[in-house]
Every structure is written in C-alpha cells, then in structure tokens.
Amino acid sequence: MLLEFLLAFLGVLSLAVPVHGQDQSGFVSIDCGxxxxxxLDPFTGLNYISDDSFIQGENPGIPKMIAIDEFKNTFxxxxxxxxxxxxxxxxxxxxxxxxxxxxxxxxxxxxxxYGNYDNLNEPPSFDLHLGPNKWDxxxxxxxxxxxxxxxxxxxxxxxxxxxLVQTGRSTPFISTLELRPLKNxxxxxxxxxxxxIRRSNCGFLNYxxxxxPDDDYDRLWYPDHxxxxxxxxxxxxxxxDYNDFxxxxxxxxxxxxxxxxxxxxxxxxxxTTPQFYYVYMxxxxxxxxxxxxxxxxxxxxxxxxxGPVTPEYLRATxxxxxxxxxxxxxxxxxxxFFPVGDSxxxxxxxxxxxxxxxxxxxxETDQEDIDAIKKIKSRYGIxxxxxxxxxxxxxDYVWNGLSCSYNGTAPPIITSLNLSSNGLTGGIAxxxxxxxxxxxxxxxxxxxxxTVPGFLSQLxxxxxxxxxxxxxxxxIPVDLLKRNASGSLLLSVSGNPGxxxxxxxNNKKKKKKLVVSVAASVSSxxxxxxxxxxxxxxxxxxxxxxxxxxxxxxxxxxxxELKRRQFTxxxxxxxxxxFERVLGRGGFGTVYYGCLDDLQVAVKMLSSSxxxxxxxxxxxxxxxxxxxHRNLTSLIGYCNENDKIGLIYEYMANGNLKDHLSDGNxxxxxxxxxxxxxxxxxxxxxxxxxxxxxxVVHRDVKxxxxxxxxxxxxxxxxxxxxxxxxxxxxxxxxxxxxxxxxYLDPEYYATHRLTEKSDVFSFGVVLLEMITSQPVIAMTNxxxxxxxxxxxxxxxxxxxxxxxxxxxxxFKINSVWKAVELAMACASTTSATRPTMxxxxxxxxxxxxxEMAPTGGFNSSFEIIAVDDNLLSEVSGR
Numbered sequence: 048m049l050l051e052f053l054l055a056f057l058g059v060l061s062l063a064v065p066v067h068g069q070d071q072s073g074f075v076s077i078d079c080g081x082x083x084x085x086x087l088d089p090f091t092g093l094n095y096i097s098d099d100s101f102i103q104g105e106n107p108g109i110p111k112m113i114a115i116d117e118f119k120n121t122f123x124x125x126x127x128x129x130x131x132x133x134x135x136x137x138x139x140x141x142x143x144x145x146x147x148x149x150x151x152x153x154x155x156x157x158x159x160x161y162g163n164y165d166n167l168n169e170p171p172s173f174d175l176h177l178g179p180n181k182w183d184x185x186x187x188x189x190x191x192x193x194x195x196x197x198x199x200x201x202x203x204x205x206x207x208x209x210x211l212v213q214t215g216r217s218t219p220f221i222s223t224l225e226l227r228p229l230k231n232x233x234x235x236x237x238x239x240x241x242x243x244i245r246r247s248n249c250g251f252l253n254y255x256x257x258x259x260p261d262d263d264y265d266r267l268w269y270p271d272h273x274x275x276x277x278x279x280x281x282x283x284x285x286x287x288d289y290n291d292f293x294x295x296x297x298x299x300x301x302x303x304x305x306x307x308x309x310x311x312x313x314x315x316x317x318x319t320t321p322q323f324y325y326v327y328m329x330x331x332x333x334x335x336x337x338x339x340x341x342x343x344x345x346x347x348x349x350x351x352x353x354g355p356v357t358p359e360y361l362r363a364t365x366x367x368x369x370x371x372x373x374x375x376x377x378x379x380x381x382x383x384f385f386p387v388g389d390s391x392x393x394x395x396x397x398x399x400x401x402x403x404x405x406x407x408x409x410x411e412t413d414q415e416d417i418d419a420i421k422k423i424k425s426r427y428g429i430x431x432x433x434x435x436x437x438x439x440x441x442x443d444y445v446w447n448g449l450s451c452s453y454n455g456t457a458p459p460i461i462t463s464l465n466l467s468s469n470g471l472t473g474g475i476a477x478x479x480x481x482x483x484x485x486x487x488x489x490x491x492x493x494x495x496x497x498t499v500p501g502f503l504s505q506l507x508x509x510x511x512x513x514x515x516x517x518x519x520x521x522x523i524p525v526d527l528l529k530r531n532a533s534g535s536l537l538l539s540v541s542g543n544p545g546x547x548x549x550x551x552x553n554n555k556k557k558k559k560k561l562v563v564s565v566a567a568s569v570s571s572x573x574x575x576x577x578x579x580x581x582x583x584x585x586x587x588x589x590x591x592x593x594x595x596x597x598x599x600x601x602x603x604x605x606x607x608e609l610k611r612r613q614f615t616x617x618x619x620x621x622x623x624x625x626f627e628r629v630l631g632r633g634g635f636g637t638v639y640y641g642c643l644d645d646l647q648v649a650v651k652m653l654s655s656s657x658x659x660x661x662x663x664x665x666x667x668x669x670x671x672x673x674x675x676h677r678n679l680t681s682l683i684g685y686c687n688e689n690d691k692i693g694l695i696y697e698y699m700a701n702g703n704l705k706d707h708l709s710d711g712n713x714x715x716x717x718x719x720x721x722x723x724x725x726x727x728x729x730x731x732x733x734x735x736x737x738x739x740x741x742x743v744v745h746r747d748v749k750x751x752x753x754x755x756x757x758x759x760x761x762x763x764x765x766x767x768x769x770x771x772x773x774x775x776x777x778x779x780x781x782x783x784x785x786x787x788x789x790y791l792d793p794e795y796y797a798t799h800r801l802t803e804k805s806d807v808f809s810f811g812v813v814l815l816e817m818i819t820s821q822p823v824i825a826m827t828n829x830x831x832x833x834x835x836x837x838x839x840x841x842x843x844x845x846x847x848x849x850x851x852x853x854x855x856x857x858f859k860i861n862s863v864w865k866a867v868e869l870a871m872a873c874a875s876t877t878s879a880t881r882p883t884m885x886x887x888x889x890x891x892x893x894x895x896x897x898e899m900a901p902t903g904g905f906n907s908s909f910e911i912i913a914v915d916d917n918l919l920s921e922v923s924g925r
Contacts, residue, residue: 073228074265075145077101079221080110080131088126090889091259095126098224101143108133108141111220113162114190119677120727120760121191122892127160132220135213140176140444142210142435143224149205152231154264156197157209158223163190171217176210179440180407183242185219191896195267197243198405199234204414210436212444227265230291234325234402235369241325241402245269249396250277250301253872254865254893261295268295272864273396274303274312276844280333286363292327298398299331299363305393311385312394321374322403326382328366329398332358343394346383347372355387358395371404412439412451413458419481420449420461426476429469452484463487467513475500475514484508491539492516499523499546504530513539520545612672612684616691623650631702633751635663635767640698647698648683652691663767664692670766674739678731680754680764699762701755704728704813708750708820708851718850718858719898720759721817722866726891727761728753732810733884735763736803741771744801748809749790750816770801789823789832794878804878810887811873818866820851834874837867862898865890 071094078086078095085096102108108131113123133141147153155177161170170187175196183196200207207226211219234241248257251270259265284299305312332341344354345366353366373380384394411417420438423429436444439451439459450463461482467489474497475490486508495517503512504526512527523540530536540546619641620626628640636654640647653664664687671682686693701707704724707716716724735743745752746768754764768785784796790812792805812823815833825831840849847856850863869890875881882890 073148073151073226075147075224075226076126077143077145077224078126078129079223080108080112080129081126082110082129086125088124090124091265093259093265095223098131098143101145101224102131102141106133106135106139106141111164113160113164114166117163118191120723120730121895122726122888123160123162127158127162127193127222130160130162130164130220130222132164132218133211133213134218137213137215138443139213140210140433140436141219142176142208143221144206144208145224145226146206147202147226148228149202150231152199152201152229152234153207154197154199154227154229154266155207155209156195156223156225156227156267157221158225159185159187159194159196159220160222161187161190161192161220164220165218169217171219172215173217173219174212174214176208176212176436177407178208178210178411179409179437179444180405181212182209182405184214189899191899193896195243197267199229199241199243199402201231201240204411204417208436225265229264232291234327236325236404237370239323239404239406242405244324244401244403245271246400247271247273247398248298248301249273249303249398250279252277252279252301252868253890254861254868254897255890256893257295257298261297263293268298268398270865272303272861273314273399274305276304276306278302278304278334278395280361282333282361284331284333284361284363286331290363290365292329292365294329294363294365294398299329300333302331302333302395302397304395308391308393309386310393311383313384314382316380316382318374318378318380321378323371323373325371325402325404326367327400328353328396329363330356330358330366330395331363331397332360332395333397335360335392339391340389341386341392341395342388342390343384343386346385348375348380349383352382356394363397408456409440410456410458412437413460415481415483416461419478420446420464422478423464423476426473426478427466427469427471429466450487460484462508465489466493468492471495473497475503475519477502479503480505482506487511489513490517491542494518496520499527499540501526503527509536511537514543515539516542518545519543522547612682614684614686614695616686616688619650619652619686619691619693619695622648622695626652633765635765636693641695643683643695646683647700649696649698650693651696652693664694666769667694667766670743670769670771674735674743676731676734676738677760678727678762679734680762696764697756699754699764700757701759703751704753704755704761704817705750707755708816710820715851715853716817718854718862719895722862722891722895722898724753724755724759724761725814725817725866726888726895728763728813729810729884729887729891731761731763732806733888735769736806736884739771742803743769743771744803745769745806745809746801747786747790748806748813749787750813753813792878793876802878803884804881807873807881807884807887808875808878810884811870811875811881814866814870814873818850818863818870820853834871837871841867841871859898859900862894865894865897869894 074093076093076095077098079098081095081097083097085094087094111130111132113128113130115128133139157175168190170189170192172184172186175182175185177198177200182198185194185196187194209224211221213219246266246268248268248270250272254270257268262268279301284296286294286296286299328345335341342355342357345352345356353368356366358364386393417438424434434446438446438449438461442453445451448465449461451459452462453459462484463486464479464482465487471490471493473495475495477500479485479488480502483506485506487510489511491513493516496519498521499514499519501524503509504524520543523546527536527538531538622641622643623639624641626639630638630640630649632638636652639650639652641650642648668682668685680699681697683695683697685695706712707714732745732748735745745763745766747765748763752763752765754762756762784799786809790809792808795801795805812833815837816823819833819837821833821836823833825836837849846860846863846867849867850858869887873881873887
C-alpha cells in the first residue's frame with residue numbers, strides 16, 4: 048500500500064504539475080529585487096511581479112542575486128534567486144506598501160533566502176514589522192536556509208506596510224512577499240492575529256511541500272511524521288466544500304496513526320514563553336473496513352478539548368475551538384488522543400496547524416493624518432527622509448520632521464510638521480489643511496511660490512507658522528494676521544520679496560512672453576527625422592550582416608570544433624607516457640592516465656575486441672561537442688587514426704561512485720556527501736532531458752558512470768549509448784534495447800519505447816545503491832532486485848535496516864525517509880508514476896536541506912518535543 052500510494056502521489060505532486068488556469072483572484076505575489084517586471088512560477092503557476100512599485104524613500108534598497116556559483120548544485124526556486132537588501136545604519140526602517148481590501152482576512156508570508164549574496168557568508172538578523180508593530184525577528188542560521196514568516200491578519204485600512212528594521216550592523220533583506228485572501232469565517236480568534244508555528248502534512252509518503260494549486264489559499268504544508276504508523280489512500284478526499292478551511296485533498300490522503308488500536312496517543316509540547324495558541328486538527332477516514340469503527344476524544348493536560356471525533360470516510364472534518372489554549376504553568380502541555388466507546392481502531396491525524404497569538408497593541412496613526420501626510424510626501428517628492436512605514440508609530444521610528452501626540456491606545460496624531468530647507472517647490476500643499484491637530488508648521492528656506500493659502504487659517508490648533516525664505520507672493524490671509532497680532536500665532540514670513548503684509552496690496556502681474564520660433568522648430572524636427580532614418584538604415588544593414596555571419600559561423604563551427612579537438616595517435620602516446628598508468632577497464636576498452644600540458648586527463652582507448660565499437664565512439668564525440676554542463680564530463684579531444692580510436696576526458700581524481708560504495712573502500716561517503724552527489728548527478732540528467740534543444744536520454748545511468756573529481760563533485764560519463772530525440776516535442780524514441788541489467792527500465796525493455804523516464808528508473812536504482820550500499824541484483828539464487836528488497840523492509844517501516852550500516856546512524860531519519868521514498872518512486876515499474884528529473888532535483892535539494900538543518904528544529908516558542916516512545920523525528924515550529 049505504501050509504495051502504491053507513493054507512486055500515485057508523485058503523479059499529482061503539486062510542485063511539479065501546475066494548474067495555470069486556477070483562480071488567483073486577490074493574490075499578491077511580489078518577487079523582491081527581480082530584474083523582470085513579472086514572471087510565471089513554473090512549479091505553481093503563480094504570477095509574480097517586481098517589487099519596484101511597492102518601495103519608496105531615501106533607501107529604495109539594492110537588487111541582488113544570491114551567490115549563484117555557490118548554489119549551482121542546489122535547486123533554488125526562480126523567485127528566490129533575487130532579493131532586495133537595505134544597507135543602512137542601526138534603526139533604519141524600510142517598508143513595502145501593499146494595497147489590499149480592508150476588513151478581509153489575509154495570509155501574509157515573507158520569505159528570506161540569504162544565499163551569501165554579499166560574499167560575506169554572514170547570515171544577518173533583523174526585525175520584521177507589520178505596520179507600527181513588531182511581527183517577528185528574522186534569524187538565518189546559514190547561507191542556504193530558506194526562512195518563511197507567516198501571519199493571518201485583518202487590516203483595518205486599504206493597505207499594509209511590511210517593514211524591515213535594522214537592529215544591528217547586519218543588512219536586512221527580503222526575497223518574496225506574498226498575500227493571500229482567506230475566508231473571514233476561518234481562523235477566528237477572540238482577539239489578536241495568528242503567527243504560524245507549524246503546518247504539518249501527517250503520514251506523508253512524499254517529502255514535497257504541498258501548496259497552490261492544490262491548496263486554494265496557497266498555504267505551505269510541510270511533511271511530518273507524528274506517530275509511528277501511517278495510512279494512505281489513492282482516492283480523493285472531499286474537503287473543499289465541507290468548510291471554508293479547505294484542506295488540500297493531497298494532504299488529507301495520508302494520516303498518522305498507531306498500530307495498537309487501544310493505545311492512547313500523545314503530542315507533548317513545551318512553551319518557552321507564556322503565550323496563547325490556536326490549534327486546528329484535520330481528519331478524514333481513509334482506511335475503514337467492514338465491522339470497524341473509529342471514535343476518539345482529544346484532551347489538553349487532561350482537560351477535554353474536543354470530541355468525540357468520528358472521521359468521515361473520504362471527507363474532511365476539522366477540530367478546533369474558538370478560545371485559545373494556554374498559557375500553562377511550567378510551560379508543558381500535552382494533547383492526548385484516546386479511543387472511546389466501541390472504537391476498534393486507534394485515533395488518526397491527517398494534518399495539523401499551530402499558531403501563536405500576537406497582540407498588536409500599538410495603534411496606527413490617525414487615518415486622516417496618514418492620508419494627508421502621504422499626499423504631502425507625494426506632492427513634494429520627499430525621498431531624503433525616513434518617511435516609510437507608519438508616520439508616528441512606534442515612537443522610536445517617527446518620521447523625521449514630525450512630532451506626534453500619543454494618548455494610550457488611541458491612534459497617534461500629527462502635531463508638528465517641519466519641512467524646512469528641504470528643497471520644496473510649487474505652492475503650499477492643500478493637504479496640509481487635513482492635519483487638523485497641527486500645532487507647528489515650518490516650511491522655511493525652500494522655493495515655495497504662489498500665495499499663502501486661506502486654508503491655513505482653518506488650522507485652529509496652529510501656534511507656529513514659519514514661511515520665511517521662500518518665493519511666496521500676494522497678500523497674507525487676514526485671519527492669520529489677526530492671530531499673529533493677538534499673540535495666539537507666531538507668524539514668520541520674512542525673505543519673501545513678493546509677499547505683502549496687507550490684504551490691500553495689489554500685486555503687479557508679470558506678463559510672460561512665449562517665444563516660439565516656428566521656423567526653428569520645423570527645422571529641428573526635420574533634422575531629427577533625417578537622423579533617425581539614417582540610423583535605421585545603418586542598423587538594418589548591420590543586422591543583416593550579423594545574421595549572415597551567424598549563419599556562416601553555424602555551418603563552420605562543428606567542422607572547426609572537430610578538427611581542433613582531434614589528436615594524432617603519437618600525441619596520445621605522449622599524453623599517456625606510452626600508456627603507463629591504467630585507471631580502469633570497461634566494455635569500451637582501457638582508460639589511461641595522462642597529462643596534456645598542465646592538465647590532467649583520462650584517455651579511453653577502444654579495444655579491438657570491443658563490442659561497442661566505432662558507432663558509439665562517434666555518438667559520444669558528437670554529443671559531448673554540443674552539450675556542456677558542470678555535472679557532465681568534459682571531452683578534451685579524441686583520436687581517430689586508422690584503427691587507433693580514443694577519447695580524451697577531464698581527469699576525475701576520485702574515480703567512479705561504485706568504488707566508493709563498495710565494502711572494500713575504507714573511505715566511507717557520509718550521508719550528506721551521498722545526497723550532494725545524488726543531487727549533482729540528477730542535475731546532469733535534468734540538463735540532458737530539459738536543457739538540450741533536442742532532449743537526450745543517456746540510456747546507461749549507473750554508479751560506474753558517475754565520476755567524482757578531486758572535490759567529490761559528481762559528473763555523468765559514458766554517452767556511447769545516448770539517444771537524441773528528433774524534436775523537443777517528441778515523447779519517445781523506438782529503438783533497440785540497450786543498457787545494463789538491473790538498471791534497465793523494464794517498461795522500455797518490454798516495449799522498446801525509450802523515454803526520459805527510462806533514465807529516471809536507472810537513477811532510482813542508483814539512488815537505492817547510494818542509500819543501501821547493496822548490490823543491484825543480489826548474489827543469491829532468487830536474484831532479488833534492490834528495489835524489491837527495499838520494498839519488503841518498507842512495508843514494516845524498517846527504515847534503519849535499509850540505510851548503509853557503515854554510516855553508524857550519522858544521519859537525520861527524515862532525510863533518509865525522503866530519499867528512500869524518492870528512489871522507490873523513480874524505480875517504479877510504470878513510467879507514468881515516476882517523477883521527472885526536474886522533480887527529482889527539487890526533492891533531493893529539499894532532502895539535503897533537511898539533512899543540513901540545525902538539530903533541534905526551527906526557532907519557535909511552540910515545539911513538539913516528544914511523541915510517544917516511537918517518535919520518528921523531532922518536529923518544531925517553522
């Protein structure tokens with residue numbers, strides 16, 4: 048059942064099968080620092096847009112790219128390759144302003160991938176604010192860490208401001224900002240907002256993160272094992288119409304449970320700080336036979352929390368309460384699941400979400416004041432001040448030139464505006480009249496022109512008005528003069544030559560002469576037209592010349608390239624020092640060590656008895672002359688002189704992968720090394736399948752054809768059996784079967800239809816070899832295939848007897864589970880249920896990330912620290 052579900056599950060994997068037509072209404076997906084105005088995420092079908100229009104201020108940030116050379120062997124989603132950093136000094140606040148619908152509940156998610164973009168290799172730490180309140184601290188533990196911060200929030204205005212605050216010397220940055228509208232009937236709290244701790248897909252059989260389009264709200268569901276047994280089904284779960292929470296069917300198709308029907312199941316948690324929590328648990332019956340029943344209650348610290356729960360068959364239900372949980376004395380609390388009544392089956396859990404309550408106590412500035420000051424900012428193009436985020440709150444980040452009044456929980460109001468010496472031009476902004484509580488206004492020493500507007504008289508709280516040092520003209524409003532005379536207003540207007548102190552002043556109207564030379568204008572226009580015509584003709588002629596040159600070059604390059612890389616037999620003898628050192632022998636012939644100038648090389652000479660022969664020699668030369676990838680061996684040259692035929696490759700100091708997996712090799716590859724090698728080999732195959740103009744199928748993927756250089760970087764070799772599709776649209780090639788027993792795709796063997804999935808099968812076998820260090824075909828009478836042996840152990844959940852015992856337990860069980868499940872999916876006997884190499888790269892990258900993550904999980908105040916005695920892995924909040 049486990050294997051059958053895994054194969055089907057990979058077939059509908061959300062990260063690999065985008066549904067581009069699904070509704071994204073209300074979604075905001077911002078790719079921070081992107082060089083493109085917009086792009087379509089190929090994995091989810093989500094439309095991402097540039098962040099240029101969402102940021103303002105003196106420091107608009109700097110678009111950056113992660114250190115792509117360092118991460119060339121790590122899969123990175125397109126929207127995470129770029130970021131925007133905000134260098135500055137401690138206390139700087141830089142904000143994104145996003146328009147949305149007020150009083151609608153939103154899931155807001157900010158993503159951070161440092162990626163050593165600044166080449167300092169110092170992951171930063173900084174604060175994240177939502178409006179005037181601190182949301183969380185962003186702490187990255189290494190360069191490859193991908194950190195998500197997610198909150199459920201209801202805005203009371205038509206926008207939100209997500210701000211990055213520099214708290215030390217490190218530089219804040221952000222990779223993506225995403226907003227997803229939710230139903231207001233979901234995630235209801237008594238008060239406060241909800242910050243995500245963990246969202247778990249229980250009983251997972253595939254380690255991919257489930258999100259849009261499987262999840263209508265684009266929630267990220269992380270794979271978790273909570274208890275020691277799991278259930279799965281191939282049938283879809285009715286979940287979208289049951290309630291507004293809409294858990295994805297792909298998530299609900301698996302569940303955690305226990306083998307023992309009478310055992311109580313527990314989730315023990317710990318609070319590091321006193322907090323309130325909301326927990327949402329999802330259930331669906333997926334394995335119910337005749338005369339069986341499942342009923343259970345849920346308690347927290349012995350007190351009833353929810354129940355009885357009777358999961359409906361193939362239909363989602365949800366357990367939650369409208370009141371929060373906690374805080375508890377001592378910080379420990381336990382969820383207990385126990386059968387009740389006539390239940391014959393143990394409790395199950397398909398998925399769970401946990402949130403902490405965040406109370407945003409600091410009110411935003413009065414909305415009328417915000418609207419007014421933003422219009423003033425726009426009117427004058429103010430960008431030289433820290434005018435980002437909320438104008439008055441928090442008090443430590445009040446805008447330069449503003450003073451505000453604070454009264455408990457009431458919204459702050461602006462009481463003083465000082466724009467002196469700020470280069471202002473034009474008239475006095477009418478929006479100043481909407482700052483009703485303004486007590487002091489200083490617009491001195493600018494280049495303001497026009498008259499002193501009468502609306503300034505309507506600012507009844509105004510005590511100080513400084514308009515000196517401008518180019519104002521006309522008369523001063525009588526009411527302002529009267530208030531100045533009575534002492535209720537301190538008015539300064541010196542330095543405005545055209546300004547009169549009496550309303551009776553008659554301004555002299557200066558006539559402006561409009562000098563327009565029609566002849567000059569026509570002449571200029573004519574000259575421009577002639578110049579453009581000349582430029583166009585020159586450009587067109589050069590373009591035609593370049594095109595012709597390109598065609599000639601395209602025709603000549605293969606012949607030139609072939610000639611340039613051809614060596615004589617005598618040169619090969621010199622390169623190998625008369626074939627002195629043998630590196631290995633194979634079906635093609637013998638491989639010798641050699642030196643070409645200062646470059647170490649490997650020379651493979653065709654044996655006269657080789658059954659592979661000249662055709663495969665030609666195929667390999669032609670292929671390697673046109674494909675280039677860091678995870679494919681590089682062809683240095685070749686020899687084709689009478690019956691002396693040889694290939695000259697880059698030298699791979701650490702030989703082939705097969706030798707490093709054998710029991711006789713004292714240097715045991717660590718689990719992390721094996722995952723890295725697997726990822727690099729997968730990237731080489733992915734390039735052949737998708738990176739070449741006409742896809743290439745290797746046809747002989749095996750551990751002896753994966754070579755390792757002096758840094759243990761993996762490269763695919765031996766392309767003599769490779770086949771190229773006639774076009775990118777072709778789905779298969781009909782050909783005589785070729786390959787190595789044990790690695791050979793059984794479907795290809797039976798049908799003679801070669802597809803990219805044939806390489807996927809072979810790679811799955813390679814991955815099983817790397818995990819187990821077992822032979823592909825057992826040296827026993829029954830000749831058991833490695834996939835059959837692994838499958839027999841998987842049925843009993845015996846994962847630790849699958850992995851190479853020489854590793855001594857030095858691995859994370861979750862990453863092993865993921866790798867085994869991926870390998871078994873690749874080695875499926877049916878090609879339709881195998882993943883693509885693109886999916887394999889994505890999943891191996893996730894597996895490597897899991898292995899490299901710090902022990903103890905993610906930093907959180909809510910942590911699952913133990914789950915019965917058979918806990919498979921520690922699970923903590925992200």
